[in-house]
Amino acid sequence: MNELKRLEAQRDDEIEIDLGEIFHLLLNKLWVIILCFIVGGVIGFAGTKILVTPQYSASSMIYILPKTRSVTSLADIKMGSQLTSDFGILAKSRPVIEEVNKNLKLDYSYEQLASMVQATNQSDTRILRxxxxxxxPIEAKKIANELANVAAERVAYVMSSDKPKIVEEAAVPKSPSSPNTKKNASVVALVFAFAAAAIIVLRYLLNDTIQNEDDVKKYLGLHMLAAIPTEKRKSI
Structure with a gap:
């Protein structure tokens, strides 16, 4: 029993020593990890700039008017918000998308143009974005503004209500909405750094050769009496 406890204690000590050695190993190879981090960041940044096409987003907003100008109860407000959500779906319907495509003389299919459009409605409001x-970016602005006009006409026709008002027209976006170059570069840099650390640790764990006299005592339980130094021969 005592022997078993002694072996378990020895095993725990060896695990602690191994973890300490791994920590010092990573510390000694820190320059490699930092170098891989920098290389990964450069690759991520350059890859995003070269391989990923920038996307620009432009937004317009309309205000959905109720059939009656006065709101008398909370139920009416909730009903108006629910109808606005329905109008968001209506705004992406085929008649609206195809009319926008026709008016701007675009060369997109219905599926292509519809995938470029997103209609959102903040809760408890009658505003559609x-x-x-x-x-x-210029085309994004034109489509957003034309979509607001056509959708307003369509909503008024389907609901037999007043035409929604244009709250905000789209402007030409000055910077791309995607991709996020900094985020991509950071992610790739971290992947390279973790990969470098993992390879360093894996090579250490798979290396079962005797490196020095400490390894002889640790793994074989023997004490060294002497060591033969190696010496390079000098050429005559």
Whole structure:
């Protein structure tokens, strides 16, 4: 029993020593990890700039008017908000998208143009926001504004109500909405750094050769009496 406890204590000590050695190993190879971090960041930044096409987003907003100008109860407010959500779906319907495509003389299919459009409605409001994402910032602005006009006409026709008012027209976006170059570069840099650390630790764990006299005592339980130094021969 005592022998078993002694072996377990010895095993725990060896684990602590191994963890300490791994820590010192990573500390000694810190320059390699930092170098891989920098290389990964450069690759992530350059790859994002070269391989990923920038996307620009432009937004317009319309205000959905109720059939009656006065709101008399909380139920009416909730009903108006629910209808606004329905209008968001209506704004992406085929008649609206195809009319926008026709008016702007675009060369997109219904599926392509619909995938570029996002209609959102903040809770407890009657405001619809149309966000158009495109590789061309000027075209994104034109589509967002035309979509607001066509959707307003369509909503008024379907609901037999007043035409929604344009709250905000889209402007030409000055900077891309995606990709996030800094985020991509940071992620790739961290992946490279973790990969470098993992390879260093893995090589250490798989290396079962005797490196020095401490390894002889640790793994074989023997004490060294003498060591033969190696000496390079000098050429005559």
């Amino acid at each position: 149309f966000t158009v994402t495109d590789t061309d």
